[in-house]
Amino acid sequence: HYTNSIEKLVKDTITLKNKNETLKNKIYRQEEFESQLKYTFTLEERNNISQKIHDELGHTLSGTVFQLEAANLLLDKDMKKAKALISNTIDKLRDGMDNIRNTLKEIKPEKEQIGISKIMLLIEEIRRSSDVEVILFHDNYIDKISFIHWKIIHDNVTESITNSLKHSGDNKITINISVINNKLIKLEIKDNGIGVKKINKGMGIRGMEERCESIGGKLIVDGSDGFSIISLFPIDF
Structure with missing residues (x-):
């Protein structure tokens, strides 16, 4: 009896150790995946920043360089006009710097803004390329949604819309994102x-199911009244 108890304890310990290792590996993979998503979003954000700053600088500098060259030519001929041009150039440079600062503030979104913006961009593409009306609803708690959640949401929305456009003969798609x-x-x-x-x-559909299940969620599909796909997944997984 004592030997059996020891053997059971050893087996339970090994089982627990294996479960802990599995859990650690799962957490590690999730952290790695989320890290990669953050990196991808960061690259996209940097690209937007560089483009907007490039446009702003180009607009500001092209005008000010021309004015400074004109002021340089006038220095020996008309000091008053030269000073006026230089003063005007300084004002334009200040305005340009303010615009760049404002641009930086505007294009540094929170993760939920990045996520919802990608969905809105997808919707806009559908609206431009088809006659289907796509409507998006979301509640005020989307700040709870992490990068990994947004990735799954985006992929499932893309797949669902693709299926609808191919098979359903619809003219209206409604998307609703909520935190319960x-x-x-x-x-x-x-x-x-x-x-x-x-x-x-x-x-x-299997791909959508697998994405949901990968973070402990599930997919519900209903074709009785139009076609409906519900993805449910926990905030903590």
């Missing part, structure tokens, strides 16, 4: 198409 009780994220994509009696889980 600070614990659960709900993404619902619904169209007003013909719907289906039997759900065929092709690669697209």
Whole structure:
């Protein structure tokens, strides 16, 4: 009896150790994935910053260089005009610096703004390329949504819209993103198409399922009234 107890204790200890290792590996992979997402968003943000600053500097400097050259030519001929040009150039440079500062403030968004902006950009592309009306709703708690959540939301929205455009014959798609009780994220994509009696889980739906399940969530598909796909996943996973 004593030997059996020892053996059971050893087995339980090994099992617990293995579970701990599995959990540690899962946490590590999630941290690595989120780190990569943050890096990707950072690169996108830097690209936007560099482009906007480039445009602002180009606009400011092209005018001021011309004025300074003119002032330089006038220095020996008309000091008063030269001083006026230099003063005007200084004012323009100050305005340009203020505009650059404002640009930097505007283009340093929070993670939820980055996430929702990518969804809005996707919607805008759909509106331009089709006759389908796409409407986006979200609540005031999207700041709870992490980078890894936004990545899944974006991918599932993209896949859902692609499926709707291909198969449903709809002219309206509604997207709703909400945070429930600070614990659960709900993404619902619904169209007003013909719907289906039997759900065929092709690669697209399976991919969405796998993305949800990778962070402890699930996917609910309903074809009875148009086509509806709900992604549910916990905030903490």
